[in-house]
Amino acid sequence: MITFEDVTKRFPDGTVAVDHLDLEIPTGRTTVLVGPSGCGKTTSLRMINRMVELTSGTVAIDGDDVRTREPAVLRRSIGYVIQQAGLFPHRTVLDNIATVPFLLGWDKRKARERAGELMELVGLEPGQARRYPHQLSGGQQQRVGVARALAADPPVLLMDEPFSAVDPVVRASLQEELIRLQDELQKTIVFVTHDIEEAVKIGDAIAVFRPGGRLAQFDVPERLLAEPVDEFVEGFIGYDRGVRRLSFFPARTLSLRSDVVVDAGTSAEKARSVARDAAEPWLLVVDPDKRPLGWVSAETLEGAAGDRELGSLALVGYGHIFVVATDSLRAALDASVLSPAGRAIGVDTDGTVVGVVSQADLGAAIWSAGDAAVPVGGRD
Amino acid sequence: MNVVLWILEWFGRPEQWTGTSGIPARFLEHVLYSGLALLLSAAIAVPVGLVTGHTGRGGFLAATLANFARALPTIGVLMLVVLVLGIGLAPVMAALVALAVPPILVNTYEGVRGVDPQLRDAAEGMGMRGREVLLRLETPIALPLILVGLRTAAIQVVSTATIAAFVGLGGLGRFIVDGRARQDFPMILGGSLLVVLLALIVIVLFALLRRVLVARGLRRRAAAPI
Amino acid sequence: MTEAPPVDWGWIQRQLDGVIADRLLEHLYLSFPPILLGLLVALPLGIASARWRPVYPPVLSGANMLYAIPSIALFYLLAPYTGLTPWTAIIPLALYTLAILVPNVVDGLNQVPDHVRQAAAAMGFGPLRRLLQVELPAAIPVVAAGLRVASVATISMVSVASVVGLGGLGQLILTEGFQRQFPTPIIAGILLSVLLAFLTDGALVLLQRWLTPWTRGRRAEAGRASRRARASSAPAREEEAVP
Numbered sequence: 118m119i120t121f122e123d124v125t126k127r128f129p130d131g132t133v134a135v136d137h138l139d140l141e142i143p144t145g146r147t148t149v150l151v152g153p154s155g156c157g158k159t160t161s162l163r164m165i166n167r168m169v170e171l172t173s174g175t176v177a178i179d180g181d182d183v184r185t186r187e188p189a190v191l192r193r194s195i196g197y198v199i200q201q202a203g204l205f206p207h208r209t210v211l212d213n214i215a216t217v218p219f220l221l222g223w224d225k226r227k228a229r230e231r232a233g234e235l236m237e238l239v240g241l242e243p244g245q246a247r248r249y250p251h252q253l254s255g256g257q258q259q260r261v262g263v264a265r266a267l268a269a270d271p272p273v274l275l276m277d278e279p280f281s282a283v284d285p286v287v288r289a290s291l292q293e294e295l296i297r298l299q300d301e302l303q304k305t306i307v308f309v310t311h312d313i314e315e316a317v318k319i320g321d322a323i324a325v326f327r328p329g330g331r332l333a334q335f336d337v338p339e340r341l342l343a344e345p346v347d348e349f350v351e352g353f354i355g356y357d358r359g360v361r362r363l364s365f366f367p368a369r370t371l372s373l374r375s376d377v378v379v380d381a382g383t384s385a386e387k388a389r390s391v392a393r394d395a396a397e398p399w400l401l402v403v404d405p406d407k408r409p410l411g412w413v414s415a416e417t418l419e420g421a422a423g424d425r426e427l428g429s430l431a432l433v434g435y436g437h438i439f440v441v442a443t444d445s446l447r448a449a450l451d452a453s454v455l456s457p458a459g460r461a462i463g464v465d466t467d468g469t470v471v472g473v474v475s476q477a478d479l480g481a482a483i484w485s486a487g488d489a490a491v492p493v494g495g496r497d
Numbered sequence: 498m499n500v501v502l503w504i505l506e507w508f509g510r511p512e513q514w515t516g517t518s519g520i521p522a523r524f525l526e527h528v529l530y531s532g533l534a535l536l537l538s539a540a541i542a543v544p545v546g547l548v549t550g551h552t553g554r555g556g557f558l559a560a561t562l563a564n565f566a567r568a569l570p571t572i573g574v575l576m577l578v579v580l581v582l583g584i585g586l587a588p589v590m591a592a593l594v595a596l597a598v599p600p601i602l603v604n605t606y607e608g609v610r611g612v613d614p615q616l617r618d619a620a621e622g623m624g625m626r627g628r629e630v631l632l633r634l635e636t637p638i639a640l641p642l643i644l645v646g647l648r649t650a651a652i653q654v655v656s657t658a659t660i661a662a663f664v665g666l667g668g669l670g671r672f673i674v675d676g677r678a679r680q681d682f683p684m685i686l687g688g689s690l691l692v693v694l695l696a697l698i699v700i701v702l703f704a705l706l707r708r709v710l711v712a713r714g715l716r717r718r719a720a721a722p723i
Numbered sequence: 724m725t726e727a728p729p730v731d732w733g734w735i736q737r738q739l740d741g742v743i744a745d746r747l748l749e750h751l752y753l754s755f756p757p758i759l760l761g762l763l764v765a766l767p768l769g770i771a772s773a774r775w776r777p778v779y780p781p782v783l784s785g786a787n788m789l790y791a792i793p794s795i796a797l798f799y800l801l802a803p804y805t806g807l808t809p810w811t812a813i814i815p816l817a818l819y820t821l822a823i824l825v826p827n828v829v830d831g832l833n834q835v836p837d838h839v840r841q842a843a844a845a846m847g848f849g850p851l852r853r854l855l856q857v858e859l860p861a862a863i864p865v866v867a868a869g870l871r872v873a874s875v876a877t878i879s880m881v882s883v884a885s886v887v888g889l890g891g892l893g894q895l896i897l898t899e900g901f902q903r904q905f906p907t908p909i910i911a912g913i914l915l916s917v918l919l920a921f922l923t924d925g926a927l928v929l930l931q932r933w934l935t936p937w938t939r940g941r942r943a944e945a946g947r948a949s950r951r952a953r954a955s956s957a958p959a960r961e962e963e964a965v966p
């Protein structure tokens with residue numbers, strides 16, 4: 118656990134970057150510091166490895182005041198990743214990763230072996246080991262940066278906007294990768310970003326800073342989105358926080374209708390009565406393997422010859438689907454909004470249709486989710 | 498006035514190629530003076546440049562010093578030291594070192610200063626101490642520029658080491674000074690050509706040194722033509 | 724020599740209007756023409772090198788080769804043709820400045836970012852107008868930085884001209900000082916030469932500020948620009964030496 122106890126940082130020019138900060142960063146989890154520019158996130162982060170010396174208060178790692186440790190020794194036990202990766206241009210990828218093991222005086226071969234393992238861990242090709250940083254893409258450089266921070270297997274990892282200099286697609290994949298890595302490694306990660314989306318995606322806990330270096334709210338992402346403590350936090354996390362919050366409610370709580378799902382071999386005559394019984398304007402047509410083929414409207418059915426099979430009619434494209442077992446309410450809502458029939462198709466993990474849910478039924482589910490203060494878990 | 502024939506005639510004289518006043522002996526002397534002056538200058542300027550660049554302190558002082566040394570008239574330094582210490586190697590070295598220190602010092606300083614602050618931040622963040630940052634990060638990155646400074650200094654030293662002949666020493670300057678005294682034009686020309694040849698050798702040597710010493714990651718573009 | 728004080732102030736006082744003033748004036752006459760001439764030659768060479776890339780390597784190599792020829796040799800070799808006229812010193816010294824000035828002119832012209840160049844072209848600037856109104860003004864800080872180095876180097880090198888009897892502070896050092904084994908003129912000659920170099924350097928700084936009012940508010944940036952031109956970005960640019 119990393120604890121900030123009444124920590125203040127005043128720079129020599131008088132700027133108060135961090136103001137009486139109290140924070141407990143849990144071991145083995147990812148804690149994200151977010152807030153607008155200049156609110157003291159970087160400063161707080163850098164007080165942990167003494168890149169910035171605090172003015173008053175205490176920062177401790179597992180109860181040990183960081184000021185009792187020599188900065189260089191302390192830093193070798195803490196991974197550090199910065200925005201542009203900060204890779205050494207004169208060293209190969211492999212030797213960049215082995216920097217801290219070299220500093221710690223490891224045997225060269227052992228250090229490089231370890232670096233090779235880390236390349237695999239962060240998803241780099243072994244063929245890139247002998248390359249120089251300028252021969253890598255921005256995303257690959259950032260992977261090297263993460264591998265370098267992990268090289269000496271430090272329990273703590275500090276990351277200052279590590280993914281903000283790469284394009285959104287690469288950023289998303291780097292975030293996924295970090296979540297996967299963290300599941301495996303369970304490091305104490307302190308992650309700075311000014312992107313609330315990123316914070317919600319990767320954080321187990323989020324600390325929102327307000328200008329002037331004060332902590333506004335410290336919570337799990339679900340509660341932060343449900344119950345922002347004040348207008349500043351509410352404004353910062355954005356007006357679509359309600360929709361974003363649905364990410365934390367699992368879709369498996371939805372009740373799906375399977376009575377409006379019909380086989381492609383069904384006759385129009387039979388389908389008409391199904392639609393009438395269900396009082397639904399749309400039926401979902403599936404193939405013999407129960408995979409979706411498309412929508413057919415009650416209107417179309419009325420005009421069709423009674424003995425025609427549904428598979429021979431012109432179907433409306435089925436649009437988006439969601440996986441009932443693993444997706445969230447947000448994914449279901451997305452699928453329903455994007456569906457031409459205004460209904461979301463829920464499938465099993467193997468792609469077979471479970472049922473459909475209309476926007477009206479979704480609305481009711483979202484309504485009751487709003488009542489639950491803390492959701493039941495799961496995210497997209 | 499066929500310059501080429503003159504020079505060929507001069508280089509063709511058999512006495513040029515043997516003895517203590519022959520071309521090989523003078524060339525070797527010139528190389529020794531220049532090499533010694535360059536070594537002395539590098540021993541002064543490289544450490545000072547590295548340390549001032551690393552700490553960021555004393556940079557202004559170093560730049561002023563370099564500017565002062567650059568402004569010193571070589572002949573004046575040479576003659577003054579001769580008056581004080583007498584004829585010998587010392588005045589020549591004093592004059593040449595004053596000439597060679599500024600480019601080495603300035604380039605070394607700028608090379609270290611030019612290291613991206615983000616890299617320095619990353620290095621410190623990983624737990625490098627000041628000395629490690631200097632030796633493992635700043636020096637290798639500044640090396641291409643340090644070599645440029647050394648090369649500039651070397652070319653100036655090679656060209657100016659001719660002044661050794663003024664205070665009775667050897668080197669290629671002998672051909673120039675003696676040629677002047679004897680009104681032997683081909684001799685002055687020949688001596689000058691030999692100096693230029695040595696400068697060319699210096700340029701080639703530094704190109705090779707760059708190849709050997711500078712990390713491939715820092716050599717994105719091809720070496721500049723010369 | 725040992726019992727005499729190192730500097731004879733009386734001699735300096737007596738000669739201030741005499742030989743010292745004469746030599747200083749000669750020094751001025753010998754150092755400014757080569758600097759100006761060098762700039763006049765370096766500008767077209769640099770502009771041509773910036774415009775037609777293939778021109779640059781041979782021009783630069785040529786300038787560097789000239790730089791390697793010992794000045795004394797050049798003076799001796801020219802003397803039979805130009806005699807005891809200032810040209811014997813001016814021509815070699817002007818040639819030496821090229822090795823410093825040409826790369827600076829090229830780098831200065833390259834200071835203009837590509838998008839500015841394209842914007843100028845889009846607004847209907849022809850090549851010549853663009854050169855005069857966009858590229859050359861942007862080049863001034865970098866060219867001025869090169870000119871400062873070239874001036875200091877030239878002023879200190881003029882002393883060598885005295886070995887062919889052309890006068891200047893070198894003459895003070897050699898004739899009044901060394902030949903009479905009298906240190907005072909040597910020290911005076913050195914210090915005056917350094918002083919002249921520093922004053923010229925300062926004057927060029929002022930001139931540059933006056934010519935480029937837009938860099939005044941951003942001194943740090945202008946400094947960075949000229950520093951870049953002198954030194955950094957250099958891992959890739961080997962020719963950017965600081966002579």
Ligand SMILES: Nc1ncnc2c1ncn2[C@@H]1O[C@H](COP(=O)(O)OP(=O)(O)OP(=O)(O)O)[C@@H](O)[C@H]1O
Nearest residue numbers: 128130132134153154155156157158159160161311
């Ligand atoms: N070395 C310094 N000297 C003086 N003031 C500083 C220094 N470093 C940071 N500050 C100031 O402290 C405040 C907090 O800076 P900090 O870098 O921690 O912000 P941040 O939250 O990381 O912002 P950003 O999102 O822009 O990176 C800012 O007002 C900044 O200007």
Ligand SMILES: [Mg+2]
Nearest residue numbers: 158159160277
């Ligand atoms: Mg920051």
